[in-house]
Amino acid sequence: TKIAIFASGSGSNFQAIQEAIERGELDAKVEVVVTDRPNAFVVTRAENFGIPVHTFTAKTYESKEAYETEIVTLLRDKNVEWIVLAGYMRLIGDTLLSSYTNRIVNIHPSLLPSFPGKDAIGQALAHGVKVTGVTVHLVDEGMDTGPILAQAAVEVVDGNREETETRIHALEHELYTKTLKQLFEK
Numbered sequence: 510t511k512i513a514i515f516a517s518g519s520g521s522n523f524q525a526i527q528e529a530i531e532r533g534e535l536d537a538k539v540e541v542v543v544t545d546r547p548n549a550f551v552v553t554r555a556e557n558f559g560i561p562v563h564t565f566t567a568k569t570y571e572s573k574e575a576y577e578t579e580i581v582t583l584l585r586d587k588n589v590e591w592i593v594l595a596g597y598m599r600l601i602g603d604t605l606l607s608s609y610t611n612r613i614v615n616i617h618p619s620l621l622p623s624f625p626g627k628d629a630i631g632q633a634l635a636h637g638v639k640v641t642g643v644t645v646h647l648v649d650e651g652m653d654t655g656p657i658l659a660q661a662a663v664e665v666v667d668g669n670r671e672e673t674e675t676r677i678h679a680l681e682h683e684l685y686t687k688t689l690k691q692l693f694e695k
C-alpha cells in the first residue's frame with residue numbers, strides 16, 4: 510500500500526510507522542512526507558530514512574485549494590493510495606477530501622469526541638478526567654470528526670502531564686501501526 514504521511518511537528522508517529530514497515534509488520538511504503546513546516550523535526554527523520562519530503566508554506570499560496578491541488582498532483586504522480594495524518598496541524602480541505610474520500614486517516618491524542626482540536630492532552634488534564642486516550646479515525650470536513658476506527662485508553666495518574674504525554678505517545682505509536690495494518694489488509 511502506497512501512503513503519504515502529512516506532519517507538521519516532531520514526526521514520532523511517522524517514525525513508528527516507518528519502523529514497523531522496515532520490520533515487516535506493516536505492508537506499506539511511505540512514498541512521501543508532506544509538511545507545511547520546513548523546519549519541523551519530521552523533515553530530518555524523513556531524510557534519515559531516505560524518504561522524499563514535499564515542503565510547502567501555506568501563506569505563499571493564494572488559497573488552500575492552490576496548495577492542496579499541488580499536493581494532489583504530487584500524490585497522484587506517486588500513485589499514493591492513502592493519506593496518513595500524523596500531527597498535521599491544518600484542516601484538510603475540499604480538494605484533498607474529494608480526491609481521497611475515506612482514504613485519509615488521522616490520529617488524535619484523546620478519546621474523541623472529547624477534546625478535539627489543539628492541545629487535547631492539556632484540555633483533558635484541565636478538565637480533570639481520570640481516563641483519556643488515543644483515537645484513530647477517518648477524516649471528513651470537520652476538525653477531528655469522522656468515523657472512529659480504533660481507540661485505546663490511558664489512565665491519568667495524579668493529573669501528571671509528563672507521565673500522561675509519555676503514555677499517550679507510546680500508545681499512539683502502537684495503535685496507529687495496528688490500525689493501519691487492519692485498514693490496508695481489507
Ligand code: GRF
Nearest residue numbers: 518519520521522596616618
Ligand atoms: C500526536 O499526539 C498526534 O496524536 C497529534 O499530534 C501529535 C504528533 O506527534 N495529532 P508526532 O509529531 O508524531 O511526534
